[in-house]
Amino acid sequence: MSRAARVVNLVAFQVCWIAFVAGAGRGYPWVGFVPLVLFAAWQLKVSPVRRADLDLMALAAVLGFAVDTSFVKVGALSYAAPFPSAELAPVWIVGMWIAFSLTLNHAFDFLKHNTLAAIVLGLFGGPIAYGVAAGRFGAVTFEGTAWFGIALIGLAWGAVTPLLARIAAHLVARASEPRHA
Numbered sequence: 001m002s003r004a005a006r007v008v009n010l011v012a013f014q015v016c017w018i019a020f021v022a023g024a025g026r027g028y029p030w031v032g033f034v035p036l037v038l039f040a041a042w043q044l045k046v047s048p049v050r051r052a053d054l055d056l057m058a059l060a061a062v063l064g065f066a067v068d069t070s071f072v073k074v075g076a077l078s079y080a081a082p083f084p085s086a087e088l089a090p091v092w093i094v095g096m097w098i099a100f101s102l103t104l105n106h107a108f109d110f111l112k113h114n115t116l117a118a119i120v121l122g123l124f125g126g127p128i129a130y131g132v133a134a135g136r137f138g139a140v141t142f143e144g145t146a147w148f149g150i151a152l153i154g155l156a157w158g159a160v161t162p163l164l165a166r167i168a169a170h171l172v173a174r175a176s177e178p179r180h181a
Contacts, residue, residue: 001106005046010107012039016099017129020092025137029081029092036095043102052171056101060164064097065089067156076149077130078141092139104168111161112169118162126157 001009016035023031040057047053068089071077079090104111111118127150134140142149 001046001048001109006107006109009043009103012042013099013103013107015039017096020096020099021133021137021139024079024081024090024092025133025139027081029083029090032092032095032099036099039099039102043106047105049105049172049175052168052175053102053105055171056104056164056168057098059167060097060101061094063160063164065094067160068093068097071149071152071156074152075143076152078143080139080141101164101168104165105172108165111165112172115162115165118165119158122157122159122161123154126161127151127154 012035016032016039019035020029020032023029044050044053065088068077068079069087072079072087072089078086079093081092082088082090084091108121111121130140130153131150134142
């Protein structure tokens with residue numbers, strides 16, 4: 001993938017992130033799905049690993065729903081626009097996980113071969129993203145002690161980011177294996 005395509009991938013992810021948190025914070029959780037659909041359509045069209053991207057999107061949606069639902073269940077976070085339920089991760093945050101998954105074989109491809117970088121990105125990037133979503137956009141609320149929520153997010157993302165990167169590498173390798181009839 002060219003450097004320009006990697007930059008477009010990263011910018012498209014950021015556009016999705018902003019649309020999701022700004023939309024959710026204002027009560028319009030579906031806003032982020034417009035750029036997500038465009039991002040996914042473009043990425044899948046130009047991707048040399050389309051099948052791996054599709055599989056990773058599905059896996060990230062399930063994993064993201066489980067992780068963010070666990071944040072709610074332990075009382076660390078609540079979300080604006082909590083559709084389908086305030087007791088579950090909202091659909092808009094699952095959309096963000098899908099958008100993030102589209103970076104792992106492209107802009108963040110290097111994470112597949114650098115576990116430490118993936119851990120550090122998750123450990124610090126996760127809490128920063130949720131903190132900005134809370135402070136700037138009102139899309140997330142830290143319940144109880146904010147430090148507990150920040151620590152929990154850091155630990156979760158510090159584990160999930162390298163996991164998703166490893167899975168992305170596995171899916172790409174599996175897709176490139178010759179098929180036997």
